[in-house]
Amino acid sequence: MSTAKNSDFLLEIKDLKKYYPVRGGFFRKKIGDVKAVDNISLELKKGETFGLVGESGCGKSTAGRTITRLFKPSDGKILFEGRDITNIRGRELRNIRQDIQMVFQDPYASLNPKMMVGSIVSEPLVNYGRGSEGKLKEEVMNLLTKVGLPEDAYYKYPHEFSGGQRQRIGIARALALKPKLIVADEPVSALDVSVQSQVLNLLKSLQKEFDLTLLFIAHDLSVVKHMSDRIGVMYLGNLVEVADADEIYRNPKHPYTKALISAIPQPDPRNKSKRIILSGDVPSPQNPPKGCPFHPRCPEAMPECSEKRPLLKEVNNNHRASCLLYE
Ligand code: SF4
Numbered sequence: 001m002s003t004a005k006n007s008d009f010l011l012e013i014k015d016l017k018k019y020y021p022v023r024g025g026f027f028r029k030k031i032g033d034v035k036a037v038d039n040i041s042l043e044l045k046k047g048e049t050f051g052l053v054g055e056s057g058c059g060k061s062t063a064g065r066t067i068t069r070l071f072k073p074s075d076g077k078i079l080f081e082g083r084d085i086t087n088i089r090g091r092e093l094r095n096i097r098q099d100i101q102m103v104f105q106d107p108y109a110s111l112n113p114k115m116m117v118g119s120i121v122s123e124p125l126v127n128y129g130r131g132s133e134g135k136l137k138e139e140v141m142n143l144l145t146k147v148g149l150p151e152d153a154y155y156k157y158p159h160e161f162s163g164g165q166r167q168r169i170g171i172a173r174a175l176a177l178k179p180k181l182i183v184a185d186e187p188v189s190a191l192d193v194s195v196q197s198q199v200l201n202l203l204k205s206l207q208k209e210f211d212l213t214l215l216f217i218a219h220d221l222s223v224v225k226h227m228s229d230r231i232g233v234m235y236l237g238n239l240v241e242v243a244d245a246d247e248i249y250r251n252p253k254h255p256y257t258k259a260l261i262s263a264i265p266q267p268d269p270r271n272k273s274k275r276i277i278l279s280g281d282v283p284s285p286q287n288p289p290k291g292c293p294f295h296p297r298c299p300e301a302m303p304e305c306s307e308k309r310p311l312l313k314e315v316n317n318n319h320r321a322s323c324l325l326y327e
Contacts, residue, residue: 007082010181010213011044011067016076018059018066022286034286036062038237039076041312044181049207049214051224051245053260054234057282060217063234064183067215068100069093080181098128101174105186107166111158117144117169118154124176143172146209148202164195168202175210183215188223200227222264225249233257236293237285239312243319253321255300292324300325 018037021030036059044050052060065071067078069085078086085096104110111120122140125131131139141151147168158166167187174182184203188196204227207214218224224231224245231248233241233256241254252258259276266273278297283289289296295305305324312322 008045009043009079010046010081011215012077012079012082013040013042013067014077014079016040016063016066016078017074018062018071019074032286034284035237035288036285037066038285038288040234040237040239041076042232042239042242044213044215045229046180046213047207047211048229049204049216049227051228051231052215052217052234053219053221053224053231055282056219057285058234059237059285060219060234061185064102064185064215064217068102068183069096070102098130098177099180101177101179101182103167103170103174103182103184103187106190107163107170108158110170111166111173113158115157116154117149117156117158117161120158120169121172121176124173128177130177140172140176143175146175146206147172148198162195163191164199167191167199171199171202171206175206178210179212181213181215183217185217186219187216189219196223203227221260225264233260236282236288238293238322240294240323241319241321242312243316243321247316247319251316251319253315253319253326254294254323255298255325256294257321259299292322 016037017039019033019035022032022034023029024031040063052063054060062071066073073086077084080096088096118140121143122131122136125136125139141154144151144153149165149168158169161169188199191199206212216224216227228245231243231245232239233254235256241248241257248257249261252261259278262273262276276299280297283296291306291308292310295301298305302324308324310322310324310327312320313326315321315326
């Protein structure tokens, strides 16, 4: 059983859903839902890094954007520091955005190409009236230095930087308001492998310095491995396994997690583990399979898996999995 108290949590997600209506016919009547996020519950402890992983289309980015309230949840609850922020709007929502920031996958698309870097990074401070008049430039220069950019970056435009440097600008902008939570959505997947680890190391050191809680979204388990205290694996809008990072790599329970881990390249050729190849693609979230959503692809599926839906349950200390093998 977890020993964490509610006051240890910065963020609590309860039965969160994000559905998109599907319309059809002459009158564009609702004929179904795309269940992008389907009933996920998780908690983030203050100061931890939680890695959220899964194949593309599993709903992890939608979950991130719903948690930050960029998207409106369809159902469920989001508690931030114990406060229900699920349906807040207007000024309340604007205020909470100071504490919850996002870093996006494509740094170029998320930066205004017509603005100088100094203006991009100072924009949140100006919008929230947080930068003191004479000190704003100094504060922004300080942030640029902290993310490893030269001070003259202040006067340059995004196109004058490499992909890794642009992501550093995005990180500086996200840090400007000194948020408590950063949701980083695939922050290194658009970058060259050679600069990925630099940006990951930067995020790690800034997390300590700024006392941040980090929700780190990635499709690649090897990327979240070095970043995360705990990891949640998503499949078809559901969380299928949650455990401490070491535990999930050493002792994966869910067959989907086992397959993802088997795909991580091993640096030591003597450590050859057999790669589990999953058949087929992720099914449509508009029409998820009955029973366990993973059963059409599961190498360990049993007859009852196509009928009964497993629940996310504790299978070990602080280790939860949704699989009928453990019920
Ligand atoms: Fe596989 Fe069945 Fe477990 Fe689903 S419930 S993951 S199909 S063994």
